[in-house]
Amino acid sequence: MARFDVLELRIGGVSPLGSSGALSAIDKHQVHHPLPVSYLGLEGDEQADRKHHGGPHKAIHAYSISHFTTWSKELPDRTNRFRPGAFGENLVIDGASETGLCLGDRWRIGSAVIEVSQGRQPCWKLNLRFDVPDMARRVQDTGRTGWYFRVIEPGILAAGDCGSLIARPNPAWSLTRTSHLLYHDRMNRPALAELAGLPGLPDSWRRLALARLASGKIESWSRRVETPEPYEK
Structure with missing residues (x-):
């Protein structure tokens, strides 16, 4: 796999998560214009818990659109929730997933260069987001976690951009293998x-x-x- 497509850009601010009162920035809205990306992520994006979210190693969260069909089959009574943006992703990706991405992969997207830093470690706010008490553990167990990019060269990103692989220093360490080691x-x-x-x-x-x-x-x-x-x- 040497390329993928960015279907959507999404950013969001901090607000209460549903009726729970827990603060979160998981509710990302779609942006229809190009956005600058810095070492800390997309312009205008926020994180509620800076200890566990955001920062240079978690500047951009991405999620594969291919997972939504599988989630809908596994949790049919939550089908309406499995749509782009559901997992708080900044980039909705087509053509790449945890199986084909490796730790340290460098990609050029638009005028920026970004690097796969780690898979997402899901937290309990996903339980509230989907109204499924064990959703975080389900995400962890399946390996359909999404992943984070760090920004190597700031630039401009836009929906419709194509990601092109520049370097793969750790071909033996796919995100799927890493997740299997951590959780299984x-x-x-x-x-x-x-x-x-x-x-x-x-x-x-x-x-x-x-x-x-x-x-x-x-x-x-x-x-x-x-x-x-x-x-x-």
């Missing part, structure tokens, strides 16, 4: 050591891999994927 084959020590040694890996993921190797234990995911009591229905 969790104590594969050789793979964890290899992941921890990848150049450009975000520090949070390197620490996670090294912590597993050092402790022989899996970190708890409950605070990330389980809806906190104040927002539970």
Whole structure:
């Protein structure tokens, strides 16, 4: 896979998520004109929780349009929610998914150069977004997480742009393989050591891999994927 298409650009501001009161910027609206992109993402885009979202390693969130049909089949009573923008993505992508993208892939889109930094680690706000109590865990388990780009060269992006692959330094590390290691084959020590040694890996993921190797234990995911009591229905 050496190219993909950007079907939509989306940005959003911080607001309450439904009736829960939890603040989120997951509700991204479609933009019909080109947008500047900086090292921190698309102009006008916001994040509610800057500790876990945004920043240079999570500047742009992308999601494959191909996943929506599968989600609709698995959760038919939520079909109307599985549409572009549903996962809070900035880029709606056609022609690429986690299976064919690798950590560190560099792509030219419009006048910008961006790099695949990591897959998304889904959090409990997806449970509220889709009104499915275990949606975050479902996203994690399936590997249909979407992914983040870091910006290497700022520029201008527009819907209709084509992404062209510039470099693939880690062809053995697809996002699907990475997700499988993190959430399924969790104590594969050789793979964890290899992941921890990848150049450009975000520090949070390197620490996670090294912590597993050092402790022989899996970190708890409950605070990330389980809806906190104040927002539970």
